[in-house]
Amino acid sequence: MKPFRVPLLFFLLFFAFLVQGQSLELCRQVVGFAGTSVTTGTLNHASTLGETVIVRRSTASRVLTQGFHQPELCILTDVxxxxxxxxxxxxxxxxxxxxxxxxxxxxxxxxxxxxxxxxxxxxxxxxxxxxxxxxxxxxxxxxxxxxxxxxxxxxxxxxxxxxxxxxxxxx
Incomplete structure (x- = not known):
């Protein structure tokens, strides 16, 4: 039984972090204040300053993308x-x-x-x-x-x- 304890402990810790990470809610908003879009043939590259590059592939009927550039901060500090x-x-x-x-x-x-x-x-x-x-x-x-x-x-x-x-x- 001892050889199974370490992998089991690792799996339980990994699962706990996975569940915690999935419980966060993302909101849709691009936070960058400047950006550009370039089209070459069928390739379209859009980016915003301070954001990661997002790959997007599309056909006539389907669009494959990684989602929005950055989640909106859903916490408002007004007072x-x-x-x-x-x-x-x-x-x-x-x-x-x-x-x-x-x-x-x-x-x-x-x-x-x-x-x-x-x-x-x-x-x-x-x-x-x-x-x-x-x-x-x-x-x-x-x-x-x-x-x-x-x-x-x-x-x-x-x-x-x-x-x-x-x-x-x-x-």
């Missing part, structure tokens, strides 16, 4: 909260944003002064006006920012504790 410890938290939404960002700051009245800064991926600081709307809600006007990825950096000057929160600007 995010950042826990900086203590009795207060803040959330930044919507993410991605196009014009305005809202900052909800629970416990803003009782917390120590916090410095907020916005940086792009190259480390450049962007000065944006922050307008208080309600007790715990602030508005950040992002219309002057070009499309891209940014970080909201929160710093507590007394303790030098800080956190960075990523967000995306779309146009």
């Amino acid at each position: 995010s909260a950042l826990d900086l410890g203590g009795d207060w938290r803040f959330g930044l939404f919507p993410n991605p944003a196009s014009r305005m960002l809202f900052l909800e700051w629970e416990g803003a009245e009782t917390m120590p002064a916090m410095q907020l800064s916005i940086f792009d991926l190259l480390g450049r600081r962007h000065a944006l006006p922050v307008e208080r709307q309600e007790n715990d809600r602030y508005l950040i006007d992002c219309r002057s920012l070009p499309a891209g990825n940014y970080f909201l950096h929160a710093l507590l000057p007394e303790s030098r504790n800080s956190r960075s929160f990523p967000f995306v600007i779309l146009r």
Whole structure:
């Protein structure tokens, strides 16, 4: 019986990973932002930047392909909260944003002064006006920012504790 234990264990582990992999649901969407298509005789080559090459063969009645270029990410992150410890938290939404960002700051009245800064991926600081709307809600006007990825950096000057929160600007 001992010679069968190792192959059986390998088979069970392989089967467990196979079942887990098949339980994921793929959505249809091409994620690439640039691409091209070339036709030479009966051969058609279509590709998108950042994607793998997909082989497609067709006849008058049948099409053979590997499917869509890339699955859509089916998770939408529109509201995010950042826990900086203590009795207060803040959330930044919507993410991605196009014009305005809202900052909800629970416990803003009782917390120590916090410095907020916005940086792009190259480390450049962007000065944006922050307008208080309600007790715990602030508005950040992002219309002057070009499309891209940014970080909201929160710093507590007394303790030098800080956190960075990523967000995306779309146009």
